[in-house]
Ligand SMILES: O=P(O)(O)OP(=O)(O)OP(=O)(O)OC[C@H]1O[C@@H](n2cnc3c(O)ncnc32)[C@H](O)[C@@H]1O
């Protein structure tokens with residue numbers, strides 16, 4: 389069976405990719421996480437853009453394993469913060485991957501921002517790099533606004549603070565959507581949808 393490595397330490401991203409591949413009816417493609425391959429030194433995410441960081445992660449995965457490699461770099465871009473946290477989303481509070489601290493800091497920074505200026509977008513850049521050097525980079529965006537308190541148990545990261553603009557979400561946070569609803573609207577869902585043809589080809593299905 390063809391293999392593709394998702395170069396990510398984030399298990400929620402792995403689950404989202406697996407759902408997209410399953411929903412597209414792609415069989416014959418085994419998605420491996422970093423746990424499934426011998427450990428290799430991961431490069432720091434020093435890029436100025438989501439695209440650069442996604443490429444850094446995917447290229448180092450290919451170099452280390454020789455497998456086709458997919459990587460996502462994503463974050464939330466808040467209008468009232470001139471696009472920040474952006475590429476710093478995972479470590480906004482200073483500690484990488486501390487979701488409660490990141491959310492608390494973002495809420496505090498926006499405490500005086502009125503409802504009409506709380507617009508934001510989730511952004512995902514996904515890079516697929518093949519062992520022959522072929523590189524495909526795609527991007528998805530998801531517009532919404534930042535709530536005044538956390539809501540909902542699903543998803544991860546900033547999901548409890550993000551109210552999507554889409555009618556389907558109708559007053560819910562993205563942490564109150566079902567996984568399938570999130571996939572159909574989200575930045576990562578939109579980015580990965582553009583990679584489905586390449587993934588299908590890799591799978592030979
Ligand atoms: O780099 P890898 O190992 O893939 O995993 P990561 O969690 O560090 O991922 P990023 O560097 O791409 O940082 C993305 C951050 O942006 C936020 N984020 C991205 N996508 C999100 C989503 O769908 N829902 C909520 N928050 C999201 C979340 O806080 C993540 O920590």
Ligand SMILES: [Mg+2]
Nearest residue numbers: 397433461478
């Ligand atoms: Mg990261």
